[in-house]
Amino acid sequence: MSALRVPGLPRTVLRLHRPALIVWGAFVAALIGWLVWLNTVTSSAGERERAYCDHHETCNILDQLNYGQRTVWVATLVCYSSLAVAAWAGASLIGRELESGTAQLAWTQGVSPARWLAAKLAVPALLTTLGCTALVLAYRRAWSAHPGLRDGDWTSVTTFVARGPATVAYALCALALGALTALLLRRTLPALGVSLAATWALHFALERFREHLWPSVTRVTATEDVWPRHVWQLESGTIEHGHRVAHAGGSPCEGNPAQVKQCADKLDITGYYQVYHPRSHYWPLHLVESGIVLAVAALATVLAFRLLPRRTRAARKESLA
Amino acid sequence: MTDTTGFALEAAAVGKRFGRRRGSGGWALRDCGFRLPAGRVCAVVGPNGAGKSTLLALAAGLLVPTEGRVTVLGTDPASARARVGFVAQDKPLYPHLTVAETLRMGADLNPRRWDAPTAERIVADGDLGPKTRIRALSGGQRTRVALALALAKRPELLLLDEPMADLDPLARHELMGVLMAQAAQYGTTIVMSSHVVAELEGSCDHLLLIGGGRVRLAGEIDELLEAHVRVSGLAQTSLAPHTVVESRTTGRQLSALIRPAGPLPEGLRTSAPSLEELVLSYLRNPQAPGTTPAEAASESEKATL
Amino acid sequence: MTALDIKAPVTARGGGESAGLAAVLLRLHRPALVVWALLVALTSALLLWAHGPGADAAHAEWLRICDGGEPCTWGGAITDYYRARTLAEAVVAVLPLPVAAWAGAALIGRELESGTAHLAWTQGASPARWLTAKLALPAALLTTGSALLVVLHSLLAATAPFPYDWRWHSQNLPSDGALALVNPFLGLALGALAGLVLRRSLPALAVAVAVTEAVLATTGCLRNPHASSPSWPLRLVETGLVLAVAAAAAVIAFRLLRRRTV
Numbered sequence: 001m002s003a004l005r006v007p008g009l010p011r012t013v014l015r016l017h018r019p020a021l022i023v024w025g026a027f028v029a030a031l032i033g034w035l036v037w038l039n040t041v042t043s044s045a046g047e048r049e050r051a052y053c054d055h056h057e058t059c060n061i062l063d064q065l066n067y068g069q070r071t072v073w074v075a076t077l078v079c080y081s082s083l084a085v086a087a088w089a090g091a092s093l094i095g096r097e098l099e100s101g102t103a104q105l106a107w108t109q110g111v112s113p114a115r116w117l118a119a120k121l122a123v124p125a126l127l128t129t130l131g132c133t134a135l136v137l138a139y140r141r142a143w144s145a146h147p148g149l150r151d152g153d154w155t156s157v158t159t160f161v162a163r164g165p166a167t168v169a170y171a172l173c174a175l176a177l178g179a180l181t182a183l184l185l186r187r188t189l190p191a192l193g194v195s196l197a198a199t200w201a202l203h204f205a206l207e208r209f210r211e212h213l214w215p216s217v218t219r220v221t222a223t224e225d226v227w228p229r230h231v232w233q234l235e236s237g238t239i240e241h242g243h244r245v246a247h248a249g250g251s252p253c254e255g256n257p258a259q260v261k262q263c264a265d266k267l268d269i270t271g272y273y274q275v276y277h278p279r280s281h282y283w284p285l286h287l288v289e290s291g292i293v294l295a296v297a298a299l300a301t302v303l304a305f306r307l308l309p310r311r312t313r314a315a316r317k318e319s320l321a
Numbered sequence: 322m323t324d325t326t327g328f329a330l331e332a333a334a335v336g337k338r339f340g341r342r343r344g345s346g347g348w349a350l351r352d353c354g355f356r357l358p359a360g361r362v363c364a365v366v367g368p369n370g371a372g373k374s375t376l377l378a379l380a381a382g383l384l385v386p387t388e389g390r391v392t393v394l395g396t397d398p399a400s401a402r403a404r405v406g407f408v409a410q411d412k413p414l415y416p417h418l419t420v421a422e423t424l425r426m427g428a429d430l431n432p433r434r435w436d437a438p439t440a441e442r443i444v445a446d447g448d449l450g451p452k453t454r455i456r457a458l459s460g461g462q463r464t465r466v467a468l469a470l471a472l473a474k475r476p477e478l479l480l481l482d483e484p485m486a487d488l489d490p491l492a493r494h495e496l497m498g499v500l501m502a503q504a505a506q507y508g509t510t511i512v513m514s515s516h517v518v519a520e521l522e523g524s525c526d527h528l529l530l531i532g533g534g535r536v537r538l539a540g541e542i543d544e545l546l547e548a549h550v551r552v553s554g555l556a557q558t559s560l561a562p563h564t565v566v567e568s569r570t571t572g573r574q575l576s577a578l579i580r581p582a583g584p585l586p587e588g589l590r591t592s593a594p595s596l597e598e599l600v601l602s603y604l605r606n607p608q609a610p611g612t613t614p615a616e617a618a619s620e621s622e623k624a625t626l
Numbered sequence: 627m628t629a630l631d632i633k634a635p636v637t638a639r640g641g642g643e644s645a646g647l648a649a650v651l652l653r654l655h656r657p658a659l660v661v662w663a664l665l666v667a668l669t670s671a672l673l674l675w676a677h678g679p680g681a682d683a684a685h686a687e688w689l690r691i692c693d694g695g696e697p698c699t700w701g702g703a704i705t706d707y708y709r710a711r712t713l714a715e716a717v718v719a720v721l722p723l724p725v726a727a728w729a730g731a732a733l734i735g736r737e738l739e740s741g742t743a744h745l746a747w748t749q750g751a752s753p754a755r756w757l758t759a760k761l762a763l764p765a766a767l768l769t770t771g772s773a774l775l776v777v778l779h780s781l782l783a784a785t786a787p788f789p790y791d792w793r794w795h796s797q798n799l800p801s802d803g804a805l806a807l808v809n810p811f812l813g814l815a816l817g818a819l820a821g822l823v824l825r826r827s828l829p830a831l832a833v834a835v836a837v838t839e840a841v842l843a844t845t846g847c848l849r850n851p852h853a854s855s856p857s858w859p860l861r862l863v864e865t866g867l868v869l870a871v872a873a874a875a876a877v878i879a880f881r882l883l884r885r886r887t888v
Contacts, residue, residue, distance in 0.1 A: 023832075092828055189732055189827065247691075383744050383887055399752065399888045407748035413741030415654060422653060429646030430750040470749060 009111065009119040020088055021127065027081070028131040035074055035142040042067045046149045068151025071142065072158065078135045079158040082170035083199055085128055089178025090195030093120060095188040113308040121179060121301065125172055132168040139163060154282050155232040157207055164286045169293040174199045176300035183307040202296065206289055213288040214281055219274045224253075224260075232277040238264075239271040327395060329359040329478050329510035330380055332536075335389035337375050348534055349375040353389070355529060355539035357512065359477075362504055364521040364542075365514035366600050367531035373514040374410055376531065377480045380512070381407040394477055403431075406476035410483050412467040416456035420449050420466055427470045440473035443499060447492070460487035468496060472503060479503070481513040485520070497524055522596040530603055530611075537603050537611035542596060548612070549599055551578050554589040566609040567602040578602045580612065647751050647759045658728055659767070666771035669717050673778040676710040683707070685787035692788070707787060714782075718775055718806050722813035722838050725768065729817025730834030733760055735827035753887045757880060761818060768810045776806045804865040812868050813838045815875035822879050841871050 014021065045063040053059040094117075097103035107113050139162045143150070152159060161167055177198045182191040216234055219225075227233055237246040253263035263269075277285065332353050340347040350372040357363050365373050378384045379391050382398030382405070393401040414423060424444065428435040444451075447465040455463065464487050471479060479500075485493045501524055503509050512529075515521055528545060530538035538545060549566070553576040560568070560579055568577035578594060585591065594602070603609060652659065684707035691704075737743040747753050780803075786792060817834040824830045845867045 019829075091831075096828065189736070192731075192831075378744075381744075381748055383747060385885070385887065402748065402752060403750060405748070407744075409741055409744055411741055413745045415742055415745075418653070426650045426653070427749055429649045430643070430746070432642040432646050470745075474749065 009115065010123050013119050013123040017093065017124070020092060020124075024127065024131055028134055031074055031077060031135055032138045034070075035138050038067060038070055038074070039142050039145050042070070043146045043149060046146070050148060064149050065151075067146065067149045072151055072156065074142070075139065075156070075158040075162040078132075078139055078162040078167055079170075080203070081132070081135070081167070082174040082203075083196060085124075085171050086174035086178045086195040086199035087192050089124070089175045090182045090191035091178075091188045093124065093175075094179045094182035095185070095191035098182060098186045099188050107309075113310075114305060117179065117305060117308055121175060121304075124175055128171040128175065129168050132171050133165075136162065136164060136167050153230060153232075154279060155277075160210070160282075160286065161289075164283075164290070166286055166290040166293060169290040169297065170199070170203070173202065173293045173297035173300065176297040176304065177202075180300045180304040180307070183304050202293065206292065210285060210289060211277065213292075214277070214284045216275050216277050217281075219276075221272050221274075224272045225274070227274065227276065228278065230279045232281075233274075234277065235275040237273060238267070238269045239273055240268050242270070244273055327359055328356045328392070329361070329394060330357040330363075330512065331355070331392040332376075332379075333390050333392075335376075335379065335386045335391055337372075337379060337384060338387045350379075350386075350531075351534045353531075353534075353536045355536050357510065357527060357529070359510050360504070360508045361527040362501070362511045362525045363513070363527035363529055364518075364525040365512060365529045365531065366516075366518060366521070367514075367537075368604055371531045372534045373531055374482050377407070377482050377512065377514060378409075380478075381405060381480050383407075401478070404477045406471035406474050406479045408464075408467045408471050408481050408484055410486070412460075412463050412487075414455045414463055414466060417454060419452050419454050420444060420458075421451035423455060423466055424469065424473070427473060431474050434475045436473045436475050440469040443469040443472065443496075446495065461489060461492055464488055465492075465496070468499075472499070475507070477509060479509050479511045479513075481511070483514055483516070485515060485517065493520070500524075518597045518600050528596070528600075530600060532604060532607055535611070537609075538599075540612070545612075546593060546596065546599065548580055549578060549594050550581055550585070551592045551594045551598070552576070552585065552589045554586075558586055558589060560586075564610055564612075567606045643750070644755075644759070647755065648763055650746075650751075651759055651763050655732065655764075658732060662767060662771060665717070666774060669714050669775055670778055672710050673714050673775065673782055676707055676714070677778070677782045680707045680710055681782075681785065681787040688788035704788060708790075711782065711792075714775070714779065718772070718779070721772070722809040722842060723835050724813075725764075725810045726813030726817040726820075726834040726838040727831045729764070729814045730820040730824075730830035731817075731827040733764065734818045734821025735824065735830035736821075738821060738825040739827050747887070753883050754880065757818070757883055761814065761876060764814055765811060768814065769807060772807050772810060776803060779806075803861070805861065805868070808865050808868050808872070809842065812841060812872040812875075815872040815879070816841070819875045819879045819882075822882050841868070845871075 042063060046067045049059065049061060049063045053061065094103075097106075103113075103116065106116050143159065143163060154160065154163070161170065174195070178191070178195040181195040181198065182188075185191045185194065211232065211234055219228075220239065227236075235246050237244055238252065239245070252267065253260045253269070255263070332355055335350060335353040336348060337350045338347045339349055353372075353376065365376065367373050375384065379386055380393055380398060382393070382402045391398055394404055395401075398405075415426075418426065424437075424440050427440065428437060443465060447462055449458070449462055449465065455466065458466070464484060468481075468484060471481075481500075485496070488496065497520070500511055500513075504511050513521070513525070522542070526542055528538060528540065528542050529536065552560075553574065556570050556573045556575045558575055560577060563582050563585075564580040566578045566580065568575060568579075578598070603611070680703075683703035687703035734743075737746070743753075743756070746756050751759070783792065813834070816838050817830070820830040820834040820837065821827070824833060845864050
């Protein structure tokens with residue numbers, strides 16, 4: 001079967017998964033189109049509203065809110081597109097072939113299991129990378145276009161991922177996790193559920209520990225100060241008796257400067273501190289997260305290849321005979 | 322002689338079409354008519370793609386005919402479903418259930434008429450562990466479970482689509498025996514499609530030959546065999562008034578399978594065909610005109626005159 | 627003779643047949659049943675915790691940090707309460723989608739794809755009864771679980787441990803009342819219809835999820851997204867629409883089945 005020899009193998013993968021390819025292409029196109037719409041039609045309406053609001057007492061902010069909210073929706077879709085990739089990889093790409101026996105058919109037709117899995121992973125990896133890169137670039141442009149209308153900062157959960165290569169990393173990891181669970185479970189629907197859950201868990205875990213991925217900055221001041229602009233606020237409080245005491249709700253001392261000083265002396269407050277990530281930490285945090293996700297992807301891929309049946313020497317001899 | 326207990330399965334001008342744009346217009350069956358008396362063991366024979374599975378699915382009430390009408394046990398197939406047993410060609414079973422759970426499912430779905438000892442016996446004869454999951458069974462073992470499910474339902478009509486395909490010769494023989502015993506003891510009508518004609522010859526008394534979506538032959542095997550004659554003679558011999566199913570000329574010798582419509586010409590050597598030869602001749606010659614029981618009976622009467 | 631322990635049930639009438647069919651379905655879809663039970667249990671536990679200890683701790687924290695005043699930066703216990711409540715609400719909001727996926731794939735699509743539906747139909751469950759049971763049993767289980775969650779959530783929503791406009795936050799979520807009960811039916815009915823039409827599990831899964839999300843988003847658009855609390859007539863209309871679509875999908879499914887097999 002010449003279709004299964006090397007150059008034809010990627011072609012076979014594309015032919016087999018054409019519906020998914022079409023859906024992915026449509027998804028990317030639709031999101032980019034939506035971003036374009038938001039940044040032309042909706043944003044101009046929003047800017048008009050904002051100009052109006054600057055000169056009037058009361059005004060409508062509907063368009064601005066729309067712009068902000070919908071841009072966040074796009075970020076959510078971009079960030080979590082990896083979940084759909086995971087479900088598809090576990091079920092359609094690998095799981096269904098193992099369950100129905102068509103994978104074994106390919107393996108006995110002259111394609112070694114390793115080459116089969118490599119092609120099965122490489123072709124979607126390439127296409128998801130291209131698609132996700134396009135989405136990330138489009139989103140970055142959209143995000144910086146109208147800062148006045150924006151909802152949320154660089155620290156927002158999904159915006160954080162959607163503005164950089166972590167999106168691509170998550171999608172690749174989703175592919176690897178899907179393949180791994182499919183090889184473990186060998187059944188379509190369980191593989192779908194488990195790979196979806198695993199990818200979601202990865203997102204969840206990294207979201208919770210994101211702030212710890214890079215050392216934060218601590219600023220100590222003698223008097224209480226406001227937060228610097230555009231930082232990711234982590235912790236703030238007072239320094240009493242030489243120890244840091246966190247105060248989530250603002251300082252314990254209120255009032256005019258004299259009252260504040262009196263209160264501070266009573267509590268033995270020697271300073272105030274703030275712990276945060278400045279804006280410049282975006283890329284280090286983002287790249288560390290991408291690195292972790294890629295490491296998980298690599299591990300999952302290696303394990304997946306380990307789970308493939310190996311062709312023994314005897315079997316190879318038989319196939320040559 | 323018509324059977325007074327009625328017909329188990331009747332088809333009148335039945336046609337079934339899937340889709341609209343395919344080659345032959347998508348007709349899997351066209352203008353099929355036959356009558357199967359109750360209590361018979363009928364063999365359904367035909368090449369792949371002839372429409373055997375479609376016919377059985379229509380009789381089981383799983384499909385609706387595009388044309389014509391199917392009558393099962395005197396009523397429409399949907400109403401008769403409770404009294405009909407069906408085993409599809411791929412023997413679908415739930416892969417994650419165990420053997421015992423599968424049989425219990427049958428008991429749960431047929432609370433009034435479940436014959437647990439029969440099911441148990443068929444499964445036990447194959448040495449199937451009750452806790453084995455279906456997905457761990459071989460093809461032949463799954464056939465056993467599927468047959469057990471169909472038989473324990475105590476059906477009046479049993480429709481089997483290539484039931485013996487996965488079985489080894491020993492198991493085939495044994496299960497054939499189970500089926501024949503069922504037919505003998507309860508008068509179950511059995512309709513079985515198969516490729517192995519030789520096996521059917523001993524156990525079946527009725528034949529339904531389907532080719533190209535049409536019924537080519539239908540009737541009692543004995544009557545059909547009587548209605549056909551194998552002849553051989555000189556190449557120039559004219560077989561004119563008789564219906565020729567298949568004829569071959571090698572050199573100066575002519576050999577043919579015919580349905581005599583009167584006395585045979587002089588100088589022909591005749592012999593009786595076997596069922597396999599009969600079936601193969603019809604299968605090799607799709608254009609030969611078929612016959613129904615009434616025609617076969619009248620033709621054989623004429624031939625003996 | 628191996629002991630297969632198969633007993634024919636003693637009951638003889640139609641009730642026995644329905645009970646038998648229900649038993650078969652429960653055995654067949656045991657994994658889904660377990661997942662649903664776990665989900666309901668965990669979400670209920672979350673809601674109960676938030677209602678009891680969580681609210682108490684959040685209230686105490688609020689008094690301590692915010693001094694009883696309004697705007698202040700949240701602390702640990704307040705954030706925990708917030709997270710628990712919003713997670714529970716998110717579970718209820720998102721529920722129709724996995725239900726649609728499961729209904730399209732495992733409940734109906736896989737059976738038609740592999741031919742086991744034919745097995746059921748020739749083993750004593752007519753197609754109509756089969757589909758009825760396949761819809762009724764999950765619907766009953768979904769209703770029971772959702773009802774429990776709705777009751778617990780309304781208990782929770784009755785007393786707020788600190789001032790916060792929960793209604794603004796959750797006005798897009800159906801956690802309270804009829805919508806939370808009705809939305810899973812939509813997923814179930816659309817999933818079953820997709821499975822019947824497409825006869826393959828994965829396409830049915832994808833289509834069911836997509837269509838369910840589309841219907842929910844469209845009917846949700848009825849609500850003005852920036853009103854602080856949607857009026858109850860609007861909610862009624864929305865509930866009615868969702869029910870109507872679910873009912874229509876179920877009717878179409880039955881018609882389709884009838885046209886194919888009876």
